[in-house]
Amino acid sequence: MKIPCSCAALICLCLALPARAEEPPKKPPQSFQVPYRLTKPKHILVRAKINGKGPYNFIVDTGAPALFVAVPVARKLGVKPDDKSWGTFDRFEIEGGVVLTKVKGRIETPPQVEGMNALGLAGVKLHGMIGYNILARYRMEIDFTRDKMVWTPLEYKMKAPRSLGGGRGTGGLDLLGTLMKSLGSFLGTQASPPVRLRGFLGMELKDDDDNPVVQAVLAEGPAGKAGVKVGDRITHVQGRSVLDTSDVQRYVGRKNPGEEIKLTVQRGTEKKDITVKLGEGL
Amino acid sequence: MKTCYRVAAVMGLLLSSPCMFADQPAVKPIDKPAAKPVVIPFELLKSGHMAVKIKVNGKGPYRVIFDTGAPINLLNNKLAQEAGLLKDAPKSVLPFVGSIAEVKVKELQVGTEKAADQPAIVMDHPLVELMSKKLGALYGIVGFPFFARYKMTIDYQAETLTLMPSAYKPPNVMRSLESTLLQLMTSGSQTAKLLLPAAQWGLTARKKAEDDEAGVDIKEVLEGSAAAEAGLKVGDRLLTIDGRWTDTLTDLYEIASHLKPGVTVPVAILRDGKKMELKVKPRAGL
Numbered sequence: 018m019k020i021p022c023s024c025a026a027l028i029c030l031c032l033a034l035p036a037r038a039e040e041p042p043k044k045p046p047q048s049f050q051v052p053y054r055l056t057k058p059k060h061i062l063v064r065a066k067i068n069g070k071g072p073y074n075f076i077v078d079t080g081a082p083a084l085f086v087a088v089p090v091a092r093k094l095g096v097k098p099d100d101k102s103w104g105t106f107d108r109f110e111i112e113g114g115v116v117l118t119k120v121k122g123r124i125e126t127p128p129q130v131e132g133m134n135a136l137g138l139a140g141v142k143l144h145g146m147i148g149y150n151i152l153a154r155y156r157m158e159i160d161f162t163r164d165k166m167v168w169t170p171l172e173y174k175m176k177a178p179r180s181l182g183g184g185r186g187t188g189g190l191d192l193l194g195t196l197m198k199s200l201g202s203f204l205g206t207q208a209s210p211p212v213r214l215r216g217f218l219g220m221e222l223k224d225d226d227d228n229p230v231v232q233a234v235l236a237e238g239p240a241g242k243a244g245v246k247v248g249d250r251i252t253h254v255q256g257r258s259v260l261d262t263s264d265v266q267r268y269v270g271r272k273n274p275g276e277e278i279k280l281t282v283q284r285g286t287e288k289k290d291i292t293v294k295l296g297e298g299l
Numbered sequence: 300m301k302t303c304y305r306v307a308a309v310m311g312l313l314l315s316s317p318c319m320f321a322d323q324p325a326v327k328p329i330d331k332p333a334a335k336p337v338v339i340p341f342e343l344l345k346s347g348h349m350a351v352k353i354k355v356n357g358k359g360p361y362r363v364i365f366d367t368g369a370p371i372n373l374l375n376n377k378l379a380q381e382a383g384l385l386k387d388a389p390k391s392v393l394p395f396v397g398s399i400a401e402v403k404v405k406e407l408q409v410g411t412e413k414a415a416d417q418p419a420i421v422m423d424h425p426l427v428e429l430m431s432k433k434l435g436a437l438y439g440i441v442g443f444p445f446f447a448r449y450k451m452t453i454d455y456q457a458e459t460l461t462l463m464p465s466a467y468k469p470p471n472v473m474r475s476l477e478s479t480l481l482q483l484m485t486s487g488s489q490t491a492k493l494l495l496p497a498a499q500w501g502l503t504a505r506k507k508a509e510d511d512e513a514g515v516d517i518k519e520v521l522e523g524s525a526a527a528e529a530g531l532k533v534g535d536r537l538l539t540i541d542g543r544w545t546d547t548l549t550d551l552y553e554i555a556s557h558l559k560p561g562v563t564v565p566v567a568i569l570r571d572g573k574k575m576e577l578k579v580k581p582r583a584g585l
Contacts, residue, residue, distance in 0.1 A: 052543045059370040059443045059472055064544065070511075072544055078368030079453065080440070082347035113542055146368065149347030153455035159367070160450035161467040164557070165542070171456045211491040214552050219521060221499060221584035232584070235501055235521040266585060270493050298503035298519065299496040299555050 049155075050165040051113035053077070056139040061159065061166075063147065064112040068094055072112065073144035076130075077157075077166075081148025084109070084122030090144050091124040098124035109151075115168055117151060134208035142208035150175065215266075216274040216295025220245055224261045228252050228283070239296040246284065253281035269295070336463040339410030341365060343458055344434050351460065353441060354408040355382040361438040364427065365409075365460065367453075369442025370472045372407070372419040375428075378438040379421040398422070401473060409441060412462050418444050418471055444469050496555035498581035502526040504537060504551055514538040514569065515545055529566070529579040536569035540579075555581070 054062045056076075064072035073090055086096075086104070096104045104124040109117045127146065133139045153175060155168040219238015222229040231249040234241045251259055254268040255278060272278050274297045282289050342350040342362075352360035361378050376398055379385050384402045391399050400421040407417040424440070431437040447469035449462040501524020504515045514536040520526045531537075537545050541564040545551045558564055560583035568575050 080366030
């Protein structure tokens with residue numbers, strides 16, 4: 018049971034799409050360091066701004082024959098599709114400095130993207146895919162031990178890919194996308210989960226033998242205002258013993274900015290409880 | 300219908316653990332890789348896809364799509380049969396795709412590069428079948444489990460794929476899906492993702508609701524902090540950190556969660572309408 022189920026979910030994660038692309042090449046001058054993230058299902062995600070708006074989330078996909086931009090995004094940008102669902106994007110900027118002008122793309126929400134968004138499978142809202150008609154202009158170095166790709170512009174003559182003809186069959190994927198979408202609305206899931214920002218203390222810590230020790234206190238920061246001093250050895254947070262800085266991180270992470278947290282410190286021979294109101298900041 | 304329902308149920312279960320960067324590169328790069336890069340030619344299909352030749356347990360060659368957007372390797376039933384992959388594998392039948400099995404390929408050879416123990420799904424993927432009819436026989440997709448093991452260079456001009464082994468160990472997507480599943484059985488809905496800055500900067504930032512320009516405003520810089528030392532000032536517009544856009548507070552915290560204490564990073568700001576770059580070395584603390 019487990020296997021077929023996971024498989025079915027995976028079908029939707031494979032982004033190969035039959036379509037076509039057509040686009041003359043442009044040549045920017047130097048190499049670009051393109052930051053990326055891996056999504057939960059291991060897609061290479063980059064961010065892009067279109068006509069200065071965004072950023073939007075795109076998957077780098079050699080299995081996509083062209084740039085795909087989700088319909089609602091194009092609508093928001095006021096880019097109208099032609100009768101074959103192609104649109105022209107005046108400025109397409111990928112994080113890291115890659116800028117393309119007058120780039121053509123399909124204005125279409127692939128069912129896989131729709132399905133993943135509905136169920137929050139990627140952990141982030143997806144807005145499309147970057148495929149052949151953009152990727153072919155760069156030599157792309159992808160190394161998962163680094164947090165950035167290297168894209169070097171090529172003098173590439175685009176071999177205009179042909180339509181596969183016979184319409185855009187999706188072989189049942191659209192149905193699966195719809196299924197995932199309706200399930201997602203039933204469960205009330207969001208494409209990207211809500212985030213919480215950790216509260217701020219304003220003190221530097223160094224791990225010592227048994228506990229972290231305060232190295233510096235920012236005078237105007239929450240810890241400084243509450244009376245934490247350099248040299249204080251933090252033994253407990255919220256009554257739980259802490260051995261190193263990561264323990265402090267973890268317990269502080271359970272509270273939100275504006276909430277109070279109790280630090281127990283050893284100062285010389287004295288043990289003190291200090292209540293700090295967590296601030297905003299980092 | 301029953302199968303449909305169960306498939307849907309499982310998909311529904313896949314949505315917890317919102318840790319979207321759980322699999323950020325965690326491995327150190329190899330200092331001096333002993334191996335030489337392997338250059339593999341690919342065929343650029345008329346559709347714009349990359350096709351490569353593979354051998355599966357010595358059988359083949361088979362023509363498949365090389366797909367950076369595929370989290371799994373996919374092989375069709377014909378290939379699986381010929382390569383003897385289906386002997387002990389439990390099979391199931393699903394709508395849209397027919398017979399399905401999860402297998403381990405002892406040796407997957409792409410061009411001249413051989414990879415051992417590659418996970419693969421045996422399935423007649425509807426899109427691959429469709430493309431096969433239009434573009435000549437295609438037997439599947441090579442994806443993440445294979446290419447993630449390499450520093451990979453894709454060059455559409457030379458029509459080559461260059462692979463150099465890296466230290467990255469790709470997690471098994473099937474296994475992680477299953478553990479996500481298990482986790483969901485016990486928890487349930489999506490939980491808020493906590494963004495924990497990995498180091499202390501000593502600043503606060505703000506972004507007004509109606510402000511949709513690039514960057515965030517620096518609201519406070521604490522005296523004596525890393526931010527102050529770097530020369531950041533109240534009112535500066537923070538545009539990028541380490542080449543990544545900081546257009547929202549979420550962006551800012553997300554980036555900060557990956558930046559370790561003691562490592563200097565470039566920060567681009569706008570001050571009085573002028574672009575500047577500063578260097579910030581965040582400290583250990585919170």
